[in-house]
Amino acid sequence: MKRTLLLFIGCLLLSQLSFAQKRKQPKKPGSSDFLKTQWWLGIRSGLNFTNATPIERFPGFYPINYDEESLEKEYMDFERPAFHVGLDITFYHAGFSLSTFPTFFKHNITYESGTSWIGDAENERFETEYTTNQSVTFIDVPVALKYDILDGKVRPFAMAGAFYSFVFDANKEVAIRETDYASGTAITYNRTSINSNNKDEFLNNWGVLGGIGASFDFWNIRTVVDLQYRHSFNNVVDPSARNKESLFLAIGEKQDDYRLSNYSASISFVFPLRYIDSQFKAL
Amino acid sequence: MKRFTYLIIGLLILAACKEEEFTPEDAFLQIYDDQNYNVSYQPTALGASDSNIFILSERRLDVSNFYGINLITTELSGEFKNEQQLEDQFVAPTKDLIKLGSTHYFFCMDRNTLRPHLASISASGDLNFTALNMSTSYPLAAGLNRNNELILLSYNQDSRESVMSLVSIDGQIQNQASYSIGAGNNVLEAITDHFTRRKDRLPFFCGQAPNSSYYFNGFYNFTMSLVFTDLGDDPTGVIQGQNTDAAMKYLLPIGGNNYAFIAYQFSDHFLSGSTELSANSVTSSVNYFNRKVPEIAPNAISKIVDYSFGTDEYAIIASETEGRQVILYFFDKNTGDLINTLFLGTLNPFTFADLEVFEDGGIAVLGTTFLADRFERVYLQKISRTQLTEII
Numbered sequence: 001m002k003r004t005l006l007l008f009i010g011c012l013l014l015s016q017l018s019f020a021q022k023r024k025q026p027k028k029p030g031s032s033d034f035l036k037t038q039w040w041l042g043i044r045s046g047l048n049f050t051n052a053t054p055i056e057r058f059p060g061f062y063p064i065n066y067d068e069e070s071l072e073k074e075y076m077d078f079e080r081p082a083f084h085v086g087l088d089i090t091f092y093h094a095g096f097s098l099s100t101f102p103t104f105f106k107h108n109i110t111y112e113s114g115t116s117w118i119g120d121a122e123n124e125r126f127e128t129e130y131t132t133n134q135s136v137t138f139i140d141v142p143v144a145l146k147y148d149i150l151d152g153k154v155r156p157f158a159m160a161g162a163f164y165s166f167v168f169d170a171n172k173e174v175a176i177r178e179t180d181y182a183s184g185t186a187i188t189y190n191r192t193s194i195n196s197n198n199k200d201e202f203l204n205n206w207g208v209l210g211g212i213g214a215s216f217d218f219w220n221i222r223t224v225v226d227l228q229y230r231h232s233f234n235n236v237v238d239p240s241a242r243n244k245e246s247l248f249l250a251i252g253e254k255q256d257d258y259r260l261s262n263y264s265a266s267i268s269f270v271f272p273l274r275y276i277d278s279q280f281k282a283l
Numbered sequence: 284m285k286r287f288t289y290l291i292i293g294l295l296i297l298a299a300c301k302e303e304e305f306t307p308e309d310a311f312l313q314i315y316d317d318q319n320y321n322v323s324y325q326p327t328a329l330g331a332s333d334s335n336i337f338i339l340s341e342r343r344l345d346v347s348n349f350y351g352i353n354l355i356t357t358e359l360s361g362e363f364k365n366e367q368q369l370e371d372q373f374v375a376p377t378k379d380l381i382k383l384g385s386t387h388y389f390f391c392m393d394r395n396t397l398r399p400h401l402a403s404i405s406a407s408g409d410l411n412f413t414a415l416n417m418s419t420s421y422p423l424a425a426g427l428n429r430n431n432e433l434i435l436l437s438y439n440q441d442s443r444e445s446v447m448s449l450v451s452i453d454g455q456i457q458n459q460a461s462y463s464i465g466a467g468n469n470v471l472e473a474i475t476d477h478f479t480r481r482k483d484r485l486p487f488f489c490g491q492a493p494n495s496s497y498y499f500n501g502f503y504n505f506t507m508s509l510v511f512t513d514l515g516d517d518p519t520g521v522i523q524g525q526n527t528d529a530a531m532k533y534l535l536p537i538g539g540n541n542y543a544f545i546a547y548q549f550s551d552h553f554l555s556g557s558t559e560l561s562a563n564s565v566t567s568s569v570n571y572f573n574r575k576v577p578e579i580a581p582n583a584i585s586k587i588v589d590y591s592f593g594t595d596e597y598a599i600i601a602s603e604t605e606g607r608q609v610i611l612y613f614f615d616k617n618t619g620d621l622i623n624t625l626f627l628g629t630l631n632p633f634t635f636a637d638l639e640v641f642e643d644g645g646i647a648v649l650g651t652t653f654l655a656d657r658f659e660r661v662y663l664q665k666i667s668r669t670q671l672t673e674i675i
Contacts, residue, residue, distance in 0.1 A: 061314035061654070062363035064355070117658055119320030126320065128655050178655060194630065243311030243361065245664060250629045252314060252654065 037093045040222060042270030044088040049078035050107040052258040055235050058242060060113065060252030073111040073132075073256060078263060080108035082135065088224065088268040090146070097146040097157070101268070105140035105165065107260055108133065115252070125181035128191075130253055133173045136202055136236065138165035142209055155215040163230060165205040172198045174253050194247055201241045201255055207232035224268040232260045309645060309667035313361035314652060316660050323659045325350065329637040329649040330380035330387040332406040334359065337387055338649060338661060339376055342368070347394045348479040349374035356408045361663050365408070373400060373412065375478045377425040378487075378584075378637070380404070381433060383452060390415075390422040390435055397421065399437055401454045413454035420446055421474055423487035423501060432457055436489040436499045440471050445501040447489065447514060460514040465505040473527055474502075483582040486532040486547075492562065493536050500531050509534070511562040520562040522571075531568055534560075535587040535598055537616045543598035545585045548572055552579040556598055556614025556621060578604045586638045589616075590646065590671070597622065597675060599638065601648065607632030609648055613675055623674050627664055631656065644668030 052075050059071035086103030114129040144161030176191040213226025235257040242255055315338075317324065328339040336357045341350035352369040374394040380387040385406040392399050399415045399422040418439060426434035428449065435448040444461035451457055464470050476482040485507065489499035496513045503510045507530035509522040524530030525548075534544035537557055545554040546568050553572045560571070579585075583603035590597045596616040604610050608628035615622055627633060627648055637649040647665045654660050666674075 061316045061660070062357075064315050064317045064363065064366050066318040115316070115318075117318055117320045117655075124320040126655060126657070240306065243313065245310075245312040245627065245629070247629045249312050250314075250631045250633075250652065252316070 038091075039273040040088070040090040040092060040097075040270040041273050042088045042222075042268050043085070044101050044103065044224075044266055044268040045083070045085040046264055046266030047081045048084055048105070048107070048262050048264035049081055050109055050260055050262045051075070051077045052109045052111070052256075052260055055257040055259060057256045058254050060115075060249075060254045071113060071115055071252075073113040075258075076110040076112075079110050080133065082106040082108040084140070084264065084266070086140070088270050090270060095148045095151070097148070099142075099144050099146055099159070099161075101140075101142060101144075101266075103140045103142075104137055104168065106135055106137045107262060108135050109260075110134070113253075123181050123184050127179040129177045129179070130251075131175045131177070132253060133175075134198075135171050136167065137169040138205060139168050140165045144209060144211075148215070153217050155217070156212070157215065157226075158210075158212050159226065159228075160208070160210045162208050163206060165232075167199065167202045167204055167236075170197065170199040170202050172196060172248060172253075174248060174251070176251070194251070196247050198246070198248070200244075201238055203234070203236055203238050205232045205236050205260065206234060207260075220271065222268075222270045222272070224266075224270060226266055226268075228262075228264045228266070230260075230262040230264070234259060236260055308359045308643070308665075310665055310670060311361045312662065312664045313357070313363070314654070314660055314662045315355060315363055316654060316658075320658075324353075324651060324661045325659075326355075326636045326649050326651060326661045327376055327378045328380040328389060329639045329647060329663070330382055330404070331359070331639065331641050331647070332385055332387070334406065335364070335408055336361065336647070336663065337380060337404055337408065338663065339380055339389060340661060341376065344371050344374070344394075346371055347374060348475075349392075349394050350478070350480070352376050352391060354404065354408070354410065355661065357663065361665065367408070367410065369410065373402070375422065376402070377422050377435075379425050381425055381427050383427070383431055386452070388425070388433055388452065390425050390433075390437075392420075392422055399435065401433070401450060401452075403452070415448075415450065415454055415456065417446075417448065417456055417459070418442075421478065423474070423477075424489045424499070426488070426490040428491040428497070429495070434489050434491065434497065436487060436501050438470070438474055438502065443469075445499065445503055445510070447497060447499055447512065449514075458514055460512060460516070462503050462510060462512070462518060464502040470502045484584070485527060486530060486585070488533055490534075490536070493538055494540075494562075496562065498534075498562075500534075506530075509560075509568070521565045522560060522568050523565065524568050529568055532585045533587050533600075535589065537589075537596075537598060541619075543587050543600065543614060543616070543619075544571070545579075545587065545600055545602060546571065547581075550581040552576045552583075552602070554600055554612065555619060556600075556612075557616060557619030578606075578610060580605045580607070584635050586635075588638055588640050588646070590640055592672070592675065595675075599646065601635055601638040603633075603635040603650075607634065609633050609635045609650060611638075611648075625666075625674055628652070633662065641665070644671070646671065 084105040090099040116127040142163035146159040173195040175193045179188045209230045211228035216223040237255045325341040330337045338355040340353040344351040354367045356364045376391045387404040401413045420437040420439040424436040433450040449458040477485045507524040509531045511520040529548045534542045585602040598614045600612040611625040613622040631652045634650045652662045
């Protein structure tokens with residue numbers, strides 16, 4: 001944790017240094033140095049889709065006389081889009097770029113679970129179904145190496161790297177539907193929806209990333225579009241918080257241990273730092 | 284940019300200051316579900332060995348109006364291990380699991396002969412029953428004296444007496460004293476209603492006072508009374524209730540003649556962290572009515588346990604609120620002052636059955652919750668010593 005903190009602070013200080021460079025005597029655009037070595041800074045945003053892969057499953061309550069597997073959650077793969085926004089800081093040299101994009105990265109996860117109670121008579125049957133929408137926002141700090149495959153105004157690239165994510169916020173909403181067989185036939189109705197912050201249930205995350213994209217140089221702005229895949233290696237759910245009293249635990253909604261994988265599409269608008277004056281205009 | 288940097292660094296430091304972590308055994312809420320639509324669980328008592336937690340529970344029987352007995356065993360993390368349904372010959376367990384060494388004890392009775400039995404639960408969960416050599420009677424409450432003898436409060440319908448017995452752990456009666464419920468009065472109906480739950484359960488309890496005398500809350504002289512006795516022919520003191528409509532509900536001796544208690548007067552409750560009770564005269568429970576506690580539900584079960592942090596000693600009074608939450612009052616035993624109040628339960632209704640202090644310094648609360656607001660199931664919630672530090 002401390003090492004990662006220092007690494008991230010180091011990245012931020014590097015970006016500070018890049019600002020400091022703007023006070024140096026600017027070189028004219030078009031010089032070969034401009035293309036060979038450059039710092040880029042800008043904003044970045046996009047959409048992403050997340051999948052949660054269970055590592056270990058935990059039922060919402062302990063069944064005394066039926067199979068625990070009937071309480072297992074069914075996860076929806078890459079179903080709900082989420083938004084991310086942050087910075088794009090890139091150092092370019094001779095076709096290679098070292099990038100970091102500190103980002104508020106939200107993951108949306110959806111899963112369903114249910115159970116039933118059954119008596120001897122046909123009308124002694126009752127079912128509940130939970131649809132859980134879990135969102136988790138991390139401050140994501142990736143470091144990636146890019147290689148520009150082609151040179152020119154349009155520059156396709158491939159990239160690979162790793163990321164460390166600090167959990168920032170989390171929110172869970174559980175929609176409850178119930179089915180009552182009191183009259184012999186199934187009557188289904190929406191019971192209620194429970195929404196609460198549950199940041200304490202999550203841990204920091206890390207993993208690797210890879211992707212492809214292209215840069216477009218028009219005017220004095222570089223537009224970068226990329227597609228990335230992220231794969232985390234650790235469980236993002238805090239086991240020590242799983243059984244602590246909460247709104248959700250009281251209704252039998254308990255987190256499994258799971259890791260995340262994610263597809264994202266992003267667009268960045270970045271400026272060349274070495275040629276920007278104090279009014280943020282390109283020279 | 285600098286501001287942004289400071290913001291990010293600040294956020295990272297905040298993220299690094301992670302809240303304290305708990306092991307699974309420290310703090311948890313577990314609910315135990317049964318898929319049977321018609322089943323309803325009634326937990327009564329809680330205990331823990333080095334490797335297991337025991338939950339004593341009652342269940343309805345087809346063959347008797349008395350309730351049968353279930354024993355749920357869990358890991359120390361509350362993870363379910365197994366459930367034993369005791370033979371339906373044994374019914375009406377007393378509402379405490381009394382721990383001596385690594386064995387837990389409770390009393391119950393044979394549903395045919397009404398003869399009391401001593402039941403023991405080994406550390407691994409094995410059950411053993413010993414018939415007590417005493418006449419027909421209903422086991423009402425159990426306690427423990429300082430000689431590690433079990434105290435049994437029972438009712439003998441033949442002689443119409445409340446009976447206090449000291450029982451060794453092998454089931455031998457060591458001492459016994461009986462007290463008449465009063466001529467012409469019949470409390471059998473109230474007692475059988477207590478066991479069969481046709482009406483509300485009555486707050487029977489018993490124990491040993493600091494001066495080595497004994498006390499019991501049971502029928503005496505026509506009414507539910509708190510009776511102080513040295514096991515002689517007559518009580519040394521009585522705090523009378525009012526029929527079954529007013530009485531003490533639970534008490535904990537805290538030194539001298541001082542007690543932490545909770546009591547009821549019809550649908551009202553009153554309680555105290557430390558009050559001197561008269562153990563040598565005849566008084567009335569309403570004499571100790573100090574303040575109405577409106578949040579406690581009528582007929583709620585209540586219990587009081589000792590708790591200590593080093594030299595600081597507390598009495599924790601547990602009960603159930605009108606809003607179907609469990610409420611814990613933390614009192615300083617020395618001053619009698621209320622220190623804090625803790626509510627348990629959120630969306631689902633939570634009822635209270637028992638409260639125990641575990642050897643790791645945590646406390647555990649047992650009761651029922653209603654899944655889907657209709658299926659009554661057992662819950663077990665443990666609060667860690669660290670959490671209690673923050674509360675007290």
